[in-house]
Amino acid sequence: MNKTWWKESVVYQIYPRSFMDSNGDGIGDLPGIMSKLDYLQQLGVQVIWLCPVYQSPNDDNGYDISNYQQIMDEFGTMDDWEQLLEGLHQRGMKLIMDLVVNHSSDEHAWFAESRQSKDNPYRDYYIWRPGKDGREPNDWASFFSGSAWKKDAATDEYYLHLFSSKQPDLNWENETVRDEIYRMMTWWLDKGIDGFRMDVINLISKDPALPDAYTHDPGIGTMPPNEEQTYHFGGQHFVNGPRVHEYLQEMNEKVLSRYDIMTVGETVNVTPEDGALYTGEDRNELNMVFHFELMGVDSGPGGKWDIRPWRLSEIKEIISKWQTMLHNKGWNSNYLNNHDQPRMVSRFGNDSVYRKPSAKMLATLLHTLPGTPYIYQGEEIGMTNIRLSAIEDYRDIETLNMYHEYKDAGKNLDQIMESIYVKSRDNARTPMQWDDSAQAGFTKGMPWLTVNPNYTEINVEEALADPDSIFYYYQRLIELRRAEPIIVYGDYTVLQPDDEQLFAYMRSYEGQKLLVVLNFTDQAQVFLLDEEVAYNQPELWISNYGGDHGRALAQEANMHNLRSLPLEPYEARVYRWQE
Ligand code: NOJ
Numbered sequence: 001m002n003k004t005w006w007k008e009s010v011v012y013q014i015y016p017r018s019f020m021d022s023n024g025d026g027i028g029d030l031p032g033i034m035s036k037l038d039y040l041q042q043l044g045v046q047v048i049w050l051c052p053v054y055q056s057p058n059d060d061n062g063y064d065i066s067n068y069q070q071i072m073d074e075f076g077t078m079d080d081w082e083q084l085l086e087g088l089h090q091r092g093m094k095l096i097m098d099l100v101v102n103h104s105s106d107e108h109a110w111f112a113e114s115r116q117s118k119d120n121p122y123r124d125y126y127i128w129r130p131g132k133d134g135r136e137p138n139d140w141a142s143f144f145s146g147s148a149w150k151k152d153a154a155t156d157e158y159y160l161h162l163f164s165s166k167q168p169d170l171n172w173e174n175e176t177v178r179d180e181i182y183r184m185m186t187w188w189l190d191k192g193i194d195g196f197r198m199d200v201i202n203l204i205s206k207d208p209a210l211p212d213a214y215t216h217d218p219g220i221g222t223m224p225p226n227e228e229q230t231y232h233f234g235g236q237h238f239v240n241g242p243r244v245h246e247y248l249q250e251m252n253e254k255v256l257s258r259y260d261i262m263t264v265g266e267t268v269n270v271t272p273e274d275g276a277l278y279t280g281e282d283r284n285e286l287n288m289v290f291h292f293e294l295m296g297v298d299s300g301p302g303g304k305w306d307i308r309p310w311r312l313s314e315i316k317e318i319i320s321k322w323q324t325m326l327h328n329k330g331w332n333s334n335y336l337n338n339h340d341q342p343r344m345v346s347r348f349g350n351d352s353v354y355r356k357p358s359a360k361m362l363a364t365l366l367h368t369l370p371g372t373p374y375i376y377q378g379e380e381i382g383m384t385n386i387r388l389s390a391i392e393d394y395r396d397i398e399t400l401n402m403y404h405e406y407k408d409a410g411k412n413l414d415q416i417m418e419s420i421y422v423k424s425r426d427n428a429r430t431p432m433q434w435d436d437s438a439q440a441g442f443t444k445g446m447p448w449l450t451v452n453p454n455y456t457e458i459n460v461e462e463a464l465a466d467p468d469s470i471f472y473y474y475q476r477l478i479e480l481r482r483a484e485p486i487i488v489y490g491d492y493t494v495l496q497p498d499d500e501q502l503f504a505y506m507r508s509y510e511g512q513k514l515l516v517v518l519n520f521t522d523q524a525q526v527f528l529l530d531e532e533v534a535y536n537q538p539e540l541w542i543s544n545y546g547g548d549h550g551r552a553l554a555q556e557a558n559m560h561n562l563r564s565l566p567l568e569p570y571e572a573r574v575y576r577w578q579e
Pocket of ligand 1: 060200
């Protein structure tokens, strides 16, 4: 397996709007991030992924870009950005930027031109079609509710928008569009950035026939259409579309391959087989992808808002099949939350009594699997989901559109709110909790989104003052990853895949072994140690319950030749030995 810096790094994701506000307008900004670089250095992360900071009308918080080469006014200036890059590089950290090129904003100059007339030179930069029988060109649903098409008055035609109507999809079939994008990427790379996170990059190629999603033919499509709905998920016509690999190989050849950078593609609805195609080291596309299979473990047949309990065996199965498929072929990215997902401790751990141990247990998982770990801001102090009392307090376009659609359809509002509490993207977007002063030290003004009231207990200042904090546990895991090749390059084998309480796996590298045992429950559990493992007298390497406690138990187990390891609620233990 090739050894590279991006396999050995830990990435920290910043959602700038919610990270740190320097000027009291309630919106996080670049000077705010600057003021926290020492904090990030202290944590020990090697790479920062900055969510979009480009000029944007903020219909989708920067994922709707109106100018790819300018900085959003609320966030600061290009000069601030240059200083940020320099400040990171000076501290030995790298910077990867968000690349949002499946769509632009409808306020981008290209779209302003494109919508003017059917023969405008920019017309073909986007995907325009006449209506069909007085309706949209096809039945595709937008990811953000309603149709994926909007009629534009100037030419009486529809344009495609897989996300909000202010996010028209770019037409990648058009070579000039691709060249414009490659030029823009090169411009950023020449400024010295260290890579890209590519937004919904596996949606860029659409079947040019743009067929309807709905079909009675069971042989076509992977998603059974829902007959009750007017608009349907059309993924079979644009997820991993016909030319996507060709485009990525072209991008790689013309841009990416010329720099020592890392790339991670956000890829919707992909299987491990798809993942191997995108990340295969001999295929020259991307270094790694974010898949969504884990993020779907608590969704029922109705999708994201149709919530069901997750099962640990399913989590293990997903992780293990990605590990197996990409082993020695591609590379995994590991994340349990980000700006689009609920907080991981609320979702997969316990955000009340066992908040600290469960956050550390989940961190142990992320940092001891093969693949690059991604930390989302606030995760390192165990920030939790929020329940906002009124829908008016929510800001996220996906949440608001869904709420109104369900409300118009006469659905039960209490039930909708319950789903929002669990799944809304705003759970992850509440401002970073720096200290216990007003607004958690995030802003001197009124924050754009409510600060989680638990900031008085959960905040960075508190974490830095407590040697047993989640923060210091992350710091330690990050250090270990840097020091120990087994964590990065060791093989992975899952143990007891059907167990619904414990997640256990082995790592092995050049005669060294690690055994990771994670208790995913709020009850004490017992793990049965393999005889051979017990014989090797494994040394307890990391535990989220404090080294001494774990070590004493392990010694006791060894002394009495006991093979059973008792685990506290949400306990994580990593043992090490040499064969
Ligand atoms: C994925 C991004 O992470 C999300 O925040 C955004 O809304 C969509 N892509 C559309 O750009």
